[in-house]
Amino acid sequence: AVRDRVLAAWAVLLSVTVVALTIAVLVARRQARALAAPLEDLSRHCRAVAEGNLNARAAPSNIAEIDQVARTHNTMLHSLSELLRRERDFAANASHQLRTPLTGLQLALESGLAQDDDARLRPVLTEALATTHRLHHTVEEVLRLSRSPDRPRPATGDIAVAHLLQETQEHWHGLFAADGRRLECGTHDAPADVLVPGGPVSEVLGVLLDNARVHGRGTVRLVVRDLNDAFAFDVSDEGAAEGEPAQLFDRGHTGGGHGTGIGLALASELAHSIGGRLSLTRRAPATFTLLVPVRGAGSEDNSPACR
Structure with missing residues (x-):
């Protein structure tokens, strides 16, 4: 129990x-x-x-x-939303306000070219007009980058590699020559008539060449290489890159303490906007490489566009 x-x-x-x-x-x-x-x-x-x-x-x-x-x-x-909105509004407003005076300056220069027969002034006016056109394209690129990512982006005009190198040589040769330096451009086993996005690539190369002119030394070389599905634009000089490679493309980072720290950051954003990439591939001699996806097939003409 x-x-x-x-x-x-x-x-x-x-x-x-x-x-x-x-x-x-x-x-x-x-x-x-x-x-x-x-x-x-x-x-x-x-x-x-x-x-x-x-x-x-x-x-x-x-x-x-x-x-x-x-x-x-x-x-x-x-x-964060307010900060981004203010930055985009500032970029859009600044770009919009620059359009009108740039257009007026272009019209004035074109009128001066049409009326002035002075052989000494015509090259100066022609160069000034070309500079305003490039500045206008720069403003357009800044305005495009300031827009929201979900807005459609306008198609950029394509340009042949040979033509791009020729324009780059014509614009930058005099600036380097005035400093007693050389600029060498050419292609390395790359077809010269393959198309690349003209505006963004030209702007990125302009930033890299300006950095080489201001911060570099010796001869500056721009070489285009064919990587089958992409083109590599190598910009090098005889100096050495300062600062950490991971921070060079951060907005506001000035490396050696000179400049505004905006140029390389803007160039990197432009490269990403066309599906490319900008990187420092060698510290000494300083070499920056822009990778650009191929936009069209070209012939097998491998002759250099400029030397």
């Missing part, structure tokens, strides 16, 4: 334990779902922001600690 009572008591205790564990598991799962749901929602909003949706906002969850994190997230996102 005593044994039966002990077994019955143990059976009752075991039943109570099973019921208690079942209730505890059910309550724990419910609480876990209640805690995990707002965290999963916050994670979804963070992923949406990472994908470019700056309008995503986390909803309240009635859990004080998680709501505090959500409010901080929303405040940070609002501040």
Whole structure:
């Protein structure tokens, strides 16, 4: 009889334990779902922001600690959105305001070329007009980069590699010669009539050549190499690159302390906008390489465009 009572008591205790564990598991799962749901929602909003949706906002969850994190997230996102909006508005307004005086200057130079027969002034006016055209294209590129990523980008005009090198040589040869330095351009086993995006590539090469003129030394070389599915534009001089390679393309980083730290950052953004990449491939002698996807097939003419 005593044994039966002990077994019955143990059976009752075991039943109570099973019921208690079942209730505890059910309550724990419910609480876990209640805690995990707002965290999963916050994670979804963070992923949406990472994908470019700056309008995503986390909803309240009635859990004080998680709501505090959500409010901080929303405040940070609002501040970031306002900062990006102000920067884009500034770039767009500055570019728009520059258009009118640039157009007027171009018209005045064209009128001067049409009316002035002075042989000494015509080359100066021609060079000034070409410079204003390049400045106008630069303003257009800055305006395009300031637009939202989801807006369609205008197609850039393609240009043959030989023509691009010829224009680059004509523009930069005099500037380097005035400093007592040489500029050498050419192709290395690359067809000269393959098409590349003219505006962005010209702007990137302009930034690299200007950096070589201001910060580099000795002879500057621009060489185009064929990589089958891409073209490599190598710009090198006889100096050495200063600063950490990983920071050279950060906006505001000036390396040796000279300049504004904007040129290489803008050049890198322009390269990415056409599906290319800009990188420092050698520190000494300083060599920057622009990789550009091939836009069209060319002939097998491998003659250099300029020397």
